Amino acid sequence: MIQRPIPTLAMLASLLLAAGAAHAQKTPAPVGIAEEAVISGKVVDIDANSKAVLVQGPKGNIVEIVGGDEAKNIGNVRKGDIVTLTRAAAVVAALEPLDSKDTALMEQVERTSRAPEGGKPGVMREITTTITAQITKIDTANRTVTFRGPRETLRTVKVRDPNIDLTKIKQGQMAKIVVREVVAITVKSPNAG
Incomplete structure (x- = not known):
């Protein structure tokens, strides 16, 4: 037990x-x-x-x-x-400069999918977070942005989408940032491939 x-x-x-x-x-x-x-x-x-x-x-x-x-x-x-x-890895899905008067905000949407009936249990959760935050650092060489969100904590996230132009974002500027993360839990037999 x-x-x-x-x-x-x-x-x-x-x-x-x-x-x-x-x-x-x-x-x-x-x-x-x-x-x-x-x-x-x-x-x-x-x-x-x-x-x-x-x-x-x-x-x-x-x-x-x-x-x-x-x-x-x-x-x-x-x-x-x-x-x-x-x-x-958490990645930036969208990045848009905003007016400096905008207020820091955060909204999160989760989508969950589960393994089909009859098999081993499993779950996948995709979390999309839209944040209005102040950009505190831009690293164009490593394609990362660091921002201070509504909870006053700093977060650094990779920008993998080559269509997002980091030169249009300035340090100290407010921006709307969409971050996507995926967490999955799977169960398999040890001899399953």
Whole structure:
């Protein structure tokens, strides 16, 4: 019987990323840049009644995942299955200069998709954040922008779209920034390709 604290699916992503992000990256990223991370762990125990699964992470840490109503395929999880958390790098999808009188704002939209019935459980969450923020630094060589949003924290994000012209944005200017991030959790049998 599993007897540990019960983190939600969102808390799991944070816990696994915190425990394994340094392990997953070959070189440390500059502070504030969300780089891609892939962390896998092995299922060591399952309680189908409570929809709880214990997963041993890359450093031997054990995390309990408890699925809510969305965990329809929990009965298909077996000891030894591999749980993988993939967090894609946050990237700027749009960047538009604004009037300097604009106020810092943030709006977030999440889309969630789940694995089909009958297979192994899985979930993918795409988060699109639209932020009105002050640009504090532009690095055209590395194609990154650093901005101060409504929470007064600095964040640096990559601009991969070659159609976004960073020369039109100035330090100190307000801008509308659309950032996209994707987090996915999948479960596979150890012998599945």
